[in-house]
Amino acid sequence: MDRQLRTPGIDLAAYFDRIGYRGKAEPTYETLAGLVAAHVRGIPFENLDPLTGVPVFDLSAPALAAKLVARRRGGYCYEQNNLMRYVLSELGFDVDPLGARVVWQQPEGLAAPSPAETHLALAVRIPGSQTPYFVDVGFGGQTLTAPIRLVPDEVQQTPHEPFRIREHGGGYVLESLIGQTWRPLYTFGLTPKPMIDMQVGSWYVSTHPESMFIIGLSAATVTDDARWNLRGRNLTGHHRDGGTERVRFDDAAQVCAALTDRFGVDLTGLGDVEARVAQVLDS
Template sequence: MLHDSQPPVSDDADDPRPASDSADGPASFLASYLARIGLGGAPAPTLEGLAALQAAHIAAIPFESFDALTGEGVDIGAEAVAAKLIGRRRGGYCFEQNSLFLRALLALGFDAEGLIGRVRWMLPGDAPATPRTHMTVRVRLGGRPWLADVGFGSAVPPQPLALDRPGAAQPTRHETYRITPQPGGYRVAAEIAGEWRTLYDLEEAAAPAIDYEVGNWYTSQHPDSHFRHQLIAARTTAVARHGLRDNRLTIRRADGRTEQRYLSADGIEAALRDIFLLTPEPGWRRAIERAATAEIAG
């Protein structure tokens, strides 16, 4: 087991941090978004274009929930999300990530809509229903529905998943996924360490905006939300998944190698900068120091 005496190093040859563009106004949104994720041009509304956007987004914009952890609250209005994730070069969680992604897809001419679901990750099969706190995107291409998700942390699907292949294994550059129909929606699972683990249950019907507002309130404000108590960050590239949970940094490489290291407060800040492409803010330090002393089970 590695410790933070070894400075964390990004696996990417290139750091996808282009110069920031203003996200003010609809005319500049798409150009700013594409620059933020490191794409020089607008992909066509095809499966290949969708896959390119999804891979670039999760590599460039990290999953993080500092605003919930520090009590700042999370505004999921379109302009607030763009100002934060594009203008301020922050990351965010599912309601921010996938709403930004959906906005970009629509601007590019994709037939896309948001879905909402219940997270089942790390829960036993007989656990009671959870709140609807996960947003994803459904994209229709040539009459076929695809799931595109850029906001599920260290288990985020790295490419689009077909929604019309019930129960079929769908390999990706990282894990293999499967989507199983169930009454009123879908169950999404990933094969991890030889075991199928449910990520979330999705509702088939497109969700109204109020459902995202309610889910976001719960996720960012409710005392039972783990985002209020744990420092969480994640970033997925073509070669590795990087996950930070309090003081534990885990790197799961696409070739199957896994390593962990436990970080001091300064080590956490270094990882946020070097791996998760975030500039630590002064208001984060207290949460970082708490995270550095955490004891993590499992």
């Protein structure tokens, strides 16, 4: 069956080429794991559109394919996970978008007041399987590099670190093991989010004057042996063997070079991105 005709704007061959995926296309766990692994290595997390004054509200398949696939850009959760949702649905998986509230890097963690629901993840069901999988290819520096079973209290190893899901406040919390400590990333529920809610969330994080995507530069990518995170002028590489590399760039030109060379972001058409990056180097 030619699945490219079922979801307007989704060219599976182009997407597979973009992420370097050469595996099968049947809706199996092998396919799901292969796509997640290839996606997080092939499409970087980045917030250059909000940073340069371009709101992100069109989350349709054609818009996301044009940006992340054809223009070889990256994006954040609403873009990354919706693109993955369209692809998986096209392949025959059953996919629900789930809203989440980020508590990662908040000093109070789960004890802090509940933040706004500004993150998106996915619940994925494989035909014939009773257990759903949890997928998130858009959480930046701590994104999942493999699907995990959507079951509570089960430590699950990924190619980079263990994760677990716990019940919390009538819903769930996703945690990762950093060093010897379990750190909460975000809370979430299982009620599927309609498109209008996703559009509102994306509009908010890409336009609100206090949004981290407006006031600072963020980028992240994954390799087989490390996670690379860029925040302003600071580049950090966290290796699977426990080692850490840190680079502090002198100026915006070096940061933009890293975005192109290290993260593979095509800066074409973004205007004077170097000048905007210079304004937020230390944010």
